[in-house]
Amino acid sequence: MTPVVSGFSKLSKADKIKWIAEYHFNNDVNAIDTLTKYWNSNEKLQKLHDEFTENTISNYYLPFSVAPNFLINGERYTLPMTIEESSVVAAASKAAKFWQTRGGFRAEVISTTKVGQVHFTYAGNVEKLEHFFSTINKKLINSVAHITKNMEKRGGGVKKIELRNKSTDIDNYYQLHCTFETADAMGANFINSCLEQFAKTLLSEAQSYSEFNDDEKEIEIIMSILSNYVPQCIVRASVSCPVSELPNTSKLSSLHYAKKFIRAVRIAEVEPYRAVTHNKGIMNGIDAVVLATGNDFRAIEAGAHAYASRKGSYASLTAATIKDDVFTFSIEIPLALGTVGGLTNLHPLVKLALQLLGSPNAKKLMEITAVAGLAQNFAAINSLITTGIQQGHMKMHLMNILNQFEATKSEKEQLIEYFKTNTVTHSDVVTQIERLRN
Numbered sequence: 001m002t003p004v005v006s007g008f009s010k011l012s013k014a015d016k017i018k019w020i021a022e023y024h025f026n027n028d029v030n031a032i033d034t035l036t037k038y039w040n041s042n043e044k045l046q047k048l049h050d051e052f053t054e055n056t057i058s059n060y061y062l063p064f065s066v067a068p069n070f071l072i073n074g075e076r077y078t079l080p081m082t083i084e085e086s087s088v089v090a091a092a093s094k095a096a097k098f099w100q101t102r103g104g105f106r107a108e109v110i111s112t113t114k115v116g117q118v119h120f121t122y123a124g125n126v127e128k129l130e131h132f133f134s135t136i137n138k139k140l141i142n143s144v145a146h147i148t149k150n151m152e153k154r155g156g157g158v159k160k161i162e163l164r165n166k167s168t169d170i171d172n173y174y175q176l177h178c179t180f181e182t183a184d185a186m187g188a189n190f191i192n193s194c195l196e197q198f199a200k201t202l203l204s205e206a207q208s209y210s211e212f213n214d215d216e217k218e219i220e221i222i223m224s225i226l227s228n229y230v231p232q233c234i235v236r237a238s239v240s241c242p243v244s245e246l247p248n249t250s251k252l253s254s255l256h257y258a259k260k261f262i263r264a265v266r267i268a269e270v271e272p273y274r275a276v277t278h279n280k281g282i283m284n285g286i287d288a289v290v291l292a293t294g295n296d297f298r299a300i301e302a303g304a305h306a307y308a309s310r311k312g313s314y315a316s317l318t319a320a321t322i323k324d325d326v327f328t329f330s331i332e333i334p335l336a337l338g339t340v341g342g343l344t345n346l347h348p349l350v351k352l353a354l355q356l357l358g359s360p361n362a363k364k365l366m367e368i369t370a371v372a373g374l375a376q377n378f379a380a381i382n383s384l385i386t387t388g389i390q391q392g393h394m395k396m397h398l399m400n401i402l403n404q405f406e407a408t409k410s411e412k413e414q415l416i417e418y419f420k421t422n423t424v425t426h427s428d429v430v431t432q433i434e435r436l437r438n
């Protein structure tokens with residue numbers, strides 16, 4: 001068994017690798033070589049990456065791709081996408097190309113309010129707590145003036161603080177439920193700093209509140225933290241066109257296509273097993289743009305899936321309709337994104353990604369990202385209701401399988417040609433490689 005290590009965090013990078021090699025790889029030089037060959041030859045750049053997180057021993061590459069032809073609110077964009085899965089970028093590009101000749105995507109930010117909470121316990125008279133809160137509400141806001149001063153100049157800051165009584169859920173449990181505007185920042189650090197100060201002010205004011213008895217003064221702060229559930233930080237995006245402009249083939253008329261498409265979305269509205277996969281497809285597009293622009297994809301994922309469950313069961317984040325012979329496909333999703341803060345101004349590729357998008361503010365990035373999700377979902381449903389998902393997905397995945405078998409350039413060329421007219425399956429790729437090699 002690997003021994004317990006103490007002080008690992010304090011070892012140099014070289015010593016960390018030495019330890020890993022000794023206890024996990026039997027000092028195999030190949031393991032050390034794999035870790036070190038991903039280092040950047042530019043020492044300054046490598047140091048920057050080392051310092052993004054802790055105990056860094058190497059870099060983990062993901063492709064940095066682009067999807068062109070996105071027409072959004074009349075402007076043309078090339079989207080940066082960072083994702084490991086084949087066919088996602090191709091699918092986004094295909095959807096963008098399709099819709100750019102049909103008016104493009106429309107997108108609109110509905111609201112940008114974020115939430116944070118101070119969770120505390122208070123064992124005493126509720127009316128007294130409510131009265132106490134009304135007397136300190138302004139003091140709470142004033143106590144964070146040093147933190148909010150610059151944010152207010154940008155039009156942000158604390159919007160409101162409410163006292164919420166949750167004691168029917170958990171004995172003596174209350175919250176300061178606070179709302180914020182954070183301008184172009186995602187806002188986690190800003191909100192958390194404000195909340196921790198609210199908690200301190202709450203405690204100190206309780207100590208000097210003469211109406212409280214000694215027990216009531218013993219408010220206990222459980223925790224102060226922003227919420228990644230942001231149902232008031234919402235963006236909406238849509239595409240629409242006459243039904244007659246939708247794809248049509250000898251097997252499927254445009255009208256039949258539209259009805260089948262709507263049925264596929266309806267299934268994701270009522271059937272959670274389908275909804276989760278449907279929304280996973282949406283997140284293929286969203287996460288790729290979120291990662292490329294240096295945003296927190298865990299926060300985005302958690303918030304999106306919570307929103308998908310807001311009506312009591314997990315459902316589709318997109319909707320589709322036909323009205324007056326016009327097909328409309330839309331998405332509504334919470335996206336607490338930032339174009340400042342976090343890694344946005346630190347990671348050279350993130351900076352480049354934001355420049356590629358024309359240096360958007362947070363609202364514009366919300367619109368672009370929602371569109372990436374909608375486009376991805378359109379491409380996936382288009383495949384699902386026509387050819388099936390495997391045809392296109394496996395066409396894109398072919399190169400990965402060929403690389404797994406270390407196919408030569410000539411083998412690749414021959415097999416790409418062969419699979420132009422044959423469906424790609426893992427087993428047939430193996431058979432065809434063996435055929436070429438024997």
Ligand SMILES: CC(C)(COP(=O)([O-])OP(=O)([O-])OC[C@H]1O[C@@H](n2cnc3c(N)ncnc32)[C@H](O)[C@@H]1OP(=O)([O-])[O-])[C@@H](O)C(=O)NCCC(=O)NCCSC(=O)C[C@@](C)(O)CC(=O)[O-]
Pocket residue numbers: 085086087088089090091092093094095097277278279280281282284376377379380381383384389391392393395396
């Ligand atoms: C894969 C395609 C796009 C092929 O589609 P196709 O019609 O065979 O592509 P094409 O070769 O005719 O090219 C048409 C356009 O597609 C794009 N395109 C095409 N190939 C490339 C490429 N190599 N690199 C970059 N872009 C590409 C590109 O825009 C191109 O235009 P062009 O550049 O030639 O003017 C299509 O089959 C498709 O959209 N499939 C859906 C794929 C998908 O959704 N993948 C996600 C992974 S599966 C999953 O995770 C989620 C899912 C699907 O389960 C969700 C759900 O169930 O809802």
Ligand SMILES: NC(=O)C1=CN([C@@H]2O[C@H](COP(=O)(O)OP(=O)(O)OC[C@H]3O[C@@H](n4cnc5c(N)ncnc54)[C@H](O)[C@@H]3O)[C@@H](O)[C@H]2O)C=CC1
Pocket residue numbers: 150154182183184185186187188189190191192226228296299338340341342343
């Ligand atoms: N639960 C969660 O989601 C948590 C996330 N985080 C992390 O926090 C980071 C995001 O926090 P932030 O406070 O956004 O980042 P941050 O603290 O790095 O930077 C944001 C700061 O930039 C400044 N700023 C400059 N120009 C601005 C403008 N135009 N608009 C707004 N602010 C401007 C403000 O001082 C603002 O507070 C992410 O890295 C995230 O992963 C941290 C804790 C918890």
